[in-house]
Amino acid sequence: MNWIFEPWPWYIAGPMIAFIMFLLLMMGKSFGMSANLSTICTLCGAGDKVAFFKLDWKSQKWNLIVVLGAVIGGFIGANLLTTDMAVAINPETITDLHALGFKSAGTSYLPLKLFANNALLSAQNIVILAIGGILVGFGARYAGGCTSGHAISGLSDAQLPSLIAVIGFFIGGLAMIHILFPLIF
Amino acid sequence: MRTLVYLCIGILFGITMFKSEAASWFRIYEMFKFEAFHMYGIIGSAVTIGVIMVQVIKRYQIKSFYGEQINFYPKTKSFNRYLFGGIVFGLGWGLAGACPGPMFTLIGAGFLPILVVLLAAVVGTLLYGVLKDKLPH
Helix, strand or coil: CHHHHCCCCHHHHHHHHHHHHHHHHHCCCCCCCCHHHHHHHHHCCHHHCCHHHCCCHHHHHHHHHHHHHHHHHHHHHHHCCCCCCCCCCCHHHHHHHHHCCCCCCCCCCCCHHHHCHHHHHCHHHHHHHHHHHHHHHHHHHHHCCCHHHHHHHHHHCCCHHHHHHHHHHHHHHHHHHHHHHHHHC | CHHHHHHHHHHHHHHHHHHCCCCCHHHHHHHHCCCCCHHHHHHHHHHHHHHHHHHHHHHCCCECCCCCECCCCCCCCCCHHHHHHHHHHHHHHHHHCCCHHHHHHHHHCCCCCHHHHHHHHHHHHHHHHHHHHHCCC
């Protein structure tokens, strides 16, 4: 049973994601996580001011329960199923990240510089995290989906729009890491 | 009953995101550096199985657990919104190192600063709703 405490290889994780999509399809739903961000806006009353958020949130309750499960799953994964939180990324990537000032590369799950609890004491870090979040939320709704809705569900259904979106994800991600990172960090 | 099923699906998803390290900022960085196969393997194998699954469901008209027809909704045909929206999303994915699903997973895993990212993602969604009609789609 020790394997369960080890990081899961891609050939376990990928089929598992496909299985999750299968379960949601069989429940008569579809797999898409960013829709929940929209539902949260509706729950906060955004529908009164902005027509885009005018919807019956109850029709999306199932998806909110899925993400509640994702929170619980994160707790279980981190606290009960993991003994060593270090992520064994490529040693070259580690060297790279050390040079950028990410000293925790290779020894932690997330960079401590940005995600340790005391990172919240730095205004600069909060701005970086907030900009990242705003871009993800804005982009996901603009593109009509995120990694789950486009890269997994959309590509599985051979949707051309999803392929365009995924190409966009990569253009954005590559630009951030190769061009903007050296300027930000 | 259905609620419990959705909760279990979510838990399975959360555990998978955490244990596969798809929720790790480092894995996303490594992916955009093309320095590991890991993330490509995860997405690639999920999509490969997904394509077969969708084809089988369509061809054999497999019914849902509740005996209903399974519908696939084609996305609206367009180019700009998918490319521009995708690029904006990708910039954020690279910087925050988390897409919407893993954001929730990381809250459960106990990383407090991810709350800033999630809150900002809700603000970003709101911002899109407000600016929607002014953007090229």
